[in-house]
Amino acid sequence: MTVTASITDVARATGVSASTVSRALRGRPGVSVEVRARIVEAAAALGYTASRSASSLASGRTFSIGVIVPYVGRWFFGTVVDAAEHVFSAAGYDVLLYNLGSPDARKRFFTKLPVRKRVDAVLSLLVPDDDEADALRSLGVPLAAIVGEPRPGFTVVGIDDRAGAQSAVRHLVNLGHRRIGMISGDSGPQHWTAPVRRRQAYLDVLSDAGLAHDPALEADGGYTVEGGERAMTELLAASRPPTAVFAQSDEMAMGALRALRLHRLRVPDDVSIIGFDNHELADVIGLTTIAQPVAAQGAQAAGLLVRQLEHARLAPPAHVQLPIRLELRDTTAPPNPRRPQ
Amino acid sequence: MTVTASITDVARATGVSASTVSRALRGRPGVSVEVRARIVEAAAALGYTASRSASSLASGRTFSIGVIVPYVGRWFFGTVVDAAEHVFSAAGYDVLLYNLGSPDARKRFFTKLPVRKRVDAVLSLLVPDDDEADALRSLGVPLAAIVGEPRPGFTVVGIDDRAGAQSAVRHLVNLGHRRIGMISGDSGPQHWTAPVRRRQAYLDVLSDAGLAHDPALEADGGYTVEGGERAMTELLAASRPPTAVFAQSDEMAMGALRALRLHRLRVPDDVSIIGFDNHELADVIGLTTIAQPVAAQGAQAAGLLVRQLEHARLAPPAHVQLPIRLELRDTTAPPNPRRPQ
DNA sequence: CTGTTAGCGCCTTCAG
DNA sequence: CTGAAGGCGCTAACAG
Numbered sequence: 001m002t003v004t005a006s007i008t009d010v011a012r013a014t015g016v017s018a019s020t021v022s023r024a025l026r027g028r029p030g031v032s033v034e035v036r037a038r039i040v041e042a043a044a045a046l047g048y049t050a051s052r053s054a055s056s057l058a059s060g061r062t063f064s065i066g067v068i069v070p071y072v073g074r075w076f077f078g079t080v081v082d083a084a085e086h087v088f089s090a091a092g093y094d095v096l097l098y099n100l101g102s103p104d105a106r107k108r109f110f111t112k113l114p115v116r117k118r119v120d121a122v123l124s125l126l127v128p129d130d131d132e133a134d135a136l137r138s139l140g141v142p143l144a145a146i147v148g149e150p151r152p153g154f155t156v157v158g159i160d161d162r163a164g165a166q167s168a169v170r171h172l173v174n175l176g177h178r179r180i181g182m183i184s185g186d187s188g189p190q191h192w193t194a195p196v197r198r199r200q201a202y203l204d205v206l207s208d209a210g211l212a213h214d215p216a217l218e219a220d221g222g223y224t225v226e227g228g229e230r231a232m233t234e235l236l237a238a239s240r241p242p243t244a245v246f247a248q249s250d251e252m253a254m255g256a257l258r259a260l261r262l263h264r265l266r267v268p269d270d271v272s273i274i275g276f277d278n279h280e281l282a283d284v285i286g287l288t289t290i291a292q293p294v295a296a297q298g299a300q301a302a303g304l305l306v307r308q309l310e311h312a313r314l315a316p317p318a319h320v321q322l323p324i325r326l327e328l329r330d331t332t333a334p335p336n337p338r339r340p341q
Numbered sequence: 342m343t344v345t346a347s348i349t350d351v352a353r354a355t356g357v358s359a360s361t362v363s364r365a366l367r368g369r370p371g372v373s374v375e376v377r378a379r380i381v382e383a384a385a386a387l388g389y390t391a392s393r394s395a396s397s398l399a400s401g402r403t404f405s406i407g408v409i410v411p412y413v414g415r416w417f418f419g420t421v422v423d424a425a426e427h428v429f430s431a432a433g434y435d436v437l438l439y440n441l442g443s444p445d446a447r448k449r450f451f452t453k454l455p456v457r458k459r460v461d462a463v464l465s466l467l468v469p470d471d472d473e474a475d476a477l478r479s480l481g482v483p484l485a486a487i488v489g490e491p492r493p494g495f496t497v498v499g500i501d502d503r504a505g506a507q508s509a510v511r512h513l514v515n516l517g518h519r520r521i522g523m524i525s526g527d528s529g530p531q532h533w534t535a536p537v538r539r540r541q542a543y544l545d546v547l548s549d550a551g552l553a554h555d556p557a558l559e560a561d562g563g564y565t566v567e568g569g570e571r572a573m574t575e576l577l578a579a580s581r582p583p584t585a586v587f588a589q590s591d592e593m594a595m596g597a598l599r600a601l602r603l604h605r606l607r608v609p610d611d612v613s614i615i616g617f618d619n620h621e622l623a624d625v626i627g628l629t630t631i632a633q634p635v636a637a638q639g640a641q642a643a644g645l646l647v648r649q650l651e652h653a654r655l656a657p658p659a660h661v662q663l664p665i666r667l668e669l670r671d672t673t674a675p676p677n678p679r680r681p682q
Numbered sequence: 683c684t685g686t687t688a689g690c691g692c693c694t695t696c697a698g
Numbered sequence: 699c700t701g702a703a704g705g706c707g708c709t710a711a712c713a714g
Contacts, residue, residue, distance in 0.1 A: 004457065004458060004481075047479070049453070049454060049455075049457045049458065051398070051458040052394075052458060052459045053393070053394045053395075053397035053398040053403065053458070053459075054394075054398050056394035057392070057394040057395050057398055062394065064437075067438075071423060072413060072419050072422050072423045072426065073416070073419040073420040073422070073423035073424075073636075074419070075414070075416065075419075077419075078413050078414040078415070078416075078418075078419035079414040081413050081414070081438070081440075082412060082413045082414035082440055082442075083414075085413065085438060085439075085440040086440060086443075086446070089439065089440065089446065089449075090446075094437050094439075094455060094459070095437065095438045095439075095440075096405075096435050096436065096437055096438075097408075097422070097426060097436045097437075097438040098426075098430065098435075098436075099422075099423055099426040099427060099430065099436075101423075102427075105427070105430065105431075108430075112390070113390060114390075114435060116345065116390045117345060117390065117392040117393060117394070118393045118394075118435070138388070140345075225621065225622065225624075225625050229625075254622060254625050255625065257625070258625050258626075261627075280566065281566065281595060281622060283566075283599075284566050284570075284595050284596065284598070284599045285599075285626065286602075295414075
């Protein structure tokens with residue numbers, strides 16, 4: 001066990017008081033350049049770092065940010081966390097990561113609230129229900145979220161899900177498709193709002209285009225690759241299968257592509273597929289999709305939180321929307337005239 | 342700002358001393374069941390949680406684990422972190438995440454060592470150089486690593502890279518290929534050891550099979566999809582291109598598949614590809630690969646760390662190797678007899 | 683510009 | 699079984 005130097009060791013070595021060491025090392029005014037230099041040198045020689053516990057206790061600030069996320073392992077969340085961490089650490093904050101994918105972990109987190117008194121702010125990548133939002137607000141620290149509706153007390157950074165889904169479906173309509181299916185994600189216990197907004201956009205575009213809505217053309221893919229595959233398989237079993245499908249996420253779209261391959265159907269000749277996200281591999285497999293700036297959302301939200309922490313005066317925006325765009329690739333084309341519509 | 346209850350508030354509300362509250366809430370012996378029940382109730386009513394800073398300061402334990410990783414956003418690392426976090430949080434530890442992808446962030450981390458006095462243990466997903474390893478050891482806490490060679494002071498959990506790469510290349514040899522290329526990852530400033538071990542295995546198998554090694558059949562893909570694409574393009578430009586390629590990661594293999602598609606070459610008819618990792622999407626695209634248990638490595642390493650923390654007596658193993666296996670899918674086949682060898 | 687004095691909130695002896 | 703006292707290491711007033 002290595003013995004670590006304390007502030008008094010540095011003080012003693014330099015012949016000054018602990019307060020002066022504290023001031024000097026934190027770059028606070030009121031220390032002569034010469035003394036400061038000596039202190040810095042001594043601290044380095046002793047390998048001194050202030051104990052975070054002690055300074056937190058004394059100052060009331062923790063210099064940590066809590067980041068809560070459903071699954072770090074999934075591309076979208078991993079990418080957001082990655083970007084946010086860069087911003088936080090550059091600003092001198094540590095990141096406390098809480099993975100709340102399972103209902104158990106989630107309940108444990110919100111009842112025990114381990115972040116209480118441990119963080120200066122919280123960034124949420126999940127959509128809290130009302131009780132959970134209250135719990136977070138009770139922390140009394142700045143709050144930001146990447147997904148979900150704007151809500152009091154939170155700075156929400158996101159995209160216009162509705163507009164994104166509309167461009168996706170309109171793209172298919174414009175290509176001439178008339179039987180357009182959708183693979184959606186269940187909002188379920190995660191309280192995602194994206195699925196319902198994207199679905200509404202789908203219904204709206206169909207209706208604007210004068211196309212009837214056929215419930216047999218919708219299937220749930222649970223936001224996973226396998227789910228997307230299952231969902232596509234279901235759609236193909238319809239009495240009149242779709243000629244084009246809007247998958248609410250690229251991962252589900254990839255699953256759909258796999259299902260089509262297994263059914264010996266060609267994309268886009270037989271069936272068109274459009275996804276949502278612009279996953280890092282969407283480009284590799286040539287998937288047409290709605291691109292959203294994922295890392296930028298994390299960086300932006302983190303930046304707003306940091307700004308709020310540094311300048312308490314500045315009221316943060318309640319809602320920031322980042323741009324999306326249609327990324328045309330190889331999985332969409334006009335319907336095949338030789339196949340039944 | 343919400344006012345948070347302190348231990349004395351609970352003590353006052355229950356009519357006992359703070360010490361008793363502390364003991365009761367931490368489940369330590371020496372408190373009558375009846376008093377304990379009253380304390381627990383009062384604590385819940387007041388929404389009391391012990392301040393981590395204060396308990397750390399007093400007890401010397403932080404109940405936090407530092408996890409250092411090059412890129413949380415990449416599938417491999419995200420998956421490991423995900424699994425490790427579950428184990429840590431279930432055991433009551435918080436996770437402090439440090440993303441050290443950029444040389445800057447990495448240098449800052451190892452010189453300032455923000456984890457000093459902040460964590461009870463460290464899990465490293467990057468391969469430290471000698472100085473960095475020394476810095477970590479100077480922390481005086483249990484250390485574990487997922488990648489890299491076994492080294493003093495660390496519990497290393499990993500796979501047998503050599504055996505994995507050997508099965509990959511042997512598989513190609515057994516199919517009848519004689520011009521076998523490799524897309525490798527540069528070890529570079531990240532100090533990865535996997536690339537060199539996998540390369541050695543490649544050379545060994547070629548040599549065992551009596552195949553000459555042609556440097557024109559090796560290219561660097563930097564462990565990314567785009568890098569893999571570039572590397573494959575290079576290989577195709579050789580005077581005698583390979584009929585099969587071993588990519589040291591699935592992501593590079595996916596890039597290679599893309600390059601082949603752009604060159605109108607069919608897989609596996611014209612060229613066979615085998616990857617390494619069993620990426621979550623390998624199955625989707627039918628990529629033959631060497632599967633390694635990614636989440637299990639994270640969980641295993643985390644578990645060993647927790648065990649060490651709870652039972653200081655138990656010496657942890659220095660090295661644990663998890664099994665790998667060849668996952669046969671659709672991207673490998675015997676060489677095409679109609680194409681020049 | 684620098685030192686002194688109090689805590690921050692909790693845990694850990696040591697008494698009773 | 700329970701309480702009192704002391705201290706973990708640092709920062710924030712307040713004096714000089």
